[in-house]
Amino acid sequence: MKTCLVVDDSSVIRKIASRILEEMNFRIIEAEDGAQALEACKQQLPDAVLLDWNMPVMDGFDFLINLRRLPGGDQPKVVFCTTENGIDHISRALHAGANEYIMKPFDKDIVAAKFQEVGLIAQPV
């Protein structure tokens, strides 16, 4: 079973995202900010990270930079999931090594489409 680290300071968003991803057979780890997420990654790298941008302590962008510097940190597929919907933010995220980008609000279909795009789940036959 693949693991997905869900990083968001909103417990409601973490709960909704976790439910969607559990239905896709992911084991979920949750983190409230980038620092907690980075600690979790130092313990064990997940297969995927669903990542908010604006969070206290450490934001999603700084987390991504730090994650990619960890040994093996280039492996997890990182999908931003944020209200920062401007093209500048999207470009910065891609440049820093994000694999996909979800603009909030999101639903199950969008999460599935993005996770398929980066090969985390299979295409429907």
Added chain:
Amino acid sequence: MTPPDYEYLRKLLKDQSGLDLSADKQYLIESRLLPLARKCGLSGIPDIVQKMKGGSASLLTQVVEAMTTNETFFFRDKVPFEHFRDMIMPEIIKTRAARKSVRIWCAAGSTGQEPYSLAMCLKEMSASLAGWRTEIIATDLSQEVLEKSKAGIYSQFEVQRGLPIQMLVKYFKQTGEFWQINPELRGMVQHRQLNLLHDFSQLGTFDVIFCRNVLIYFDQDTKINIFNRLQRATEPDGFLVLGAAETVVGLTETFKPYPERRGLYRPNEQRAAKTSASMAPRLAAAAGM
């Protein structure tokens, strides 16, 4: 909705668009036409039927458009676009090396996501297509969806279903909450209103035809008739791409499945004449001739 109203709408939709509704699709008509009734200031479906019986041509168009399924998204099902990129276009680049042109038809282009997905594929292989003339014709029954396609403006929700984020950044411009496909890609797609039930020979012949997720709404005789005409619109060494739930197998031998490539078909020249001839009496009977 009364049974006679349902039968009236069912027959009308069949005649006008080929849409073949089974006897238990009242819910579909209600879900699509009640919003239209409200928009037109009518009290419900009986009012729509009454007004249409009175000969309202504009209402007829709106009813047909409302009932035509327009669900589509960028790179829908992904695999057909992998066929296009990895197999169809490389072969066309070889076989059309002398004439350097390719004609592609999206037969149910809807709001543009499919033709623009193909345009993006072509742009991505522009190094191999230097000096080529590429034509993408997008047709649809509905003028309203064609207008949306021409504008190439999509909501945040629409650009997040199937479109890789790199493609969004590369080929779209953000305007507020909407995203517009860039003028160069818009210029690659020509739009024409077309009912597949009618003659489409004026479009000429194509190297590739995408006709996906539209034939499922037609009855068997209509499908066979369309396949026969699609065969005549496909170059002898061209390609037909159907939707995941569609096939020619068991219906007609005008096309043959391409081995190991689901949804991909090639014209079957040897069988075309025979099949057309054998179908003629059947179609004539179906049309009451």
